[in-house]
Amino acid sequence: MKIEPNIRRNTLLILSGLIFANVRNLMQYGELATSSVTYFLTTWFIHYIAVALVGIAAYAIYSTNREKYIYAPENSKPIEVEEFLYIISLVAIITSLAALFFYYYVPRGLE
Numbered sequence: 001m002k003i004e005p006n007i008r009r010n011t012l013l014i015l016s017g018l019i020f021a022n023v024r025n026l027m028q029y030g031e032l033a034t035s036s037v038t039y040f041l042t043t044w045f046i047h048y049i050a051v052a053l054v055g056i057a058a059y060a061i062y063s064t065n066r067e068k069y070i071y072a073p074e075n076s077k078p079i080e081v082e083e084f085l086y087i088i089s090l091v092a093i094i095t096s097l098a099a100l101f102f103y104y105y106v107p108r109g110l111e
Contacts, residue, residue, distance in 0.1 A: 009082050012089035013055075016096070017048030023096040027103050055088035056081075 021043040025033040033043045059081055079087075 005082055005086075009086050009089070012086060012093075013048060013052055016051050016089040016092040018044050019093050020051060020096045021047040023100045026100060051089065051092045052085065054092075055085045058088060059084045 022032050024047070025031060025043065033040050059079075062084065063078065
């Protein structure tokens with residue numbers, strides 16, 4: 001079964017916003033963002049929009065002069081916005097989980 005690219009991109013954006021919001025709440029408050037439904041939906045939506053805006057801003061920088069940042073032969077086609085948002089969503093998930101790992105499992109020093 002093949003998943004449509006738009007569904008895959010939107011699902012990953014939703015998931016990355018959810019993971020990003022919960023990791024931030026775990027690191028900042030020591031609990032998940034599930035104290036109330038309103039708080040949960042608000043934090044998820046804010047982080048969902050933040051991941052999408054960061055992805056769009058990164059794509060704008062990439063698309064203006066991609067030859068400066070990435071070696072690309074003349075005959076190669078640039079990455080589309082949908083594929084770029086997919087990549088940014090995966091990067092957001094991986095960095096959130098890495099930050100959570102380092103927050104809990106790397107020693108902070110003698111206290």
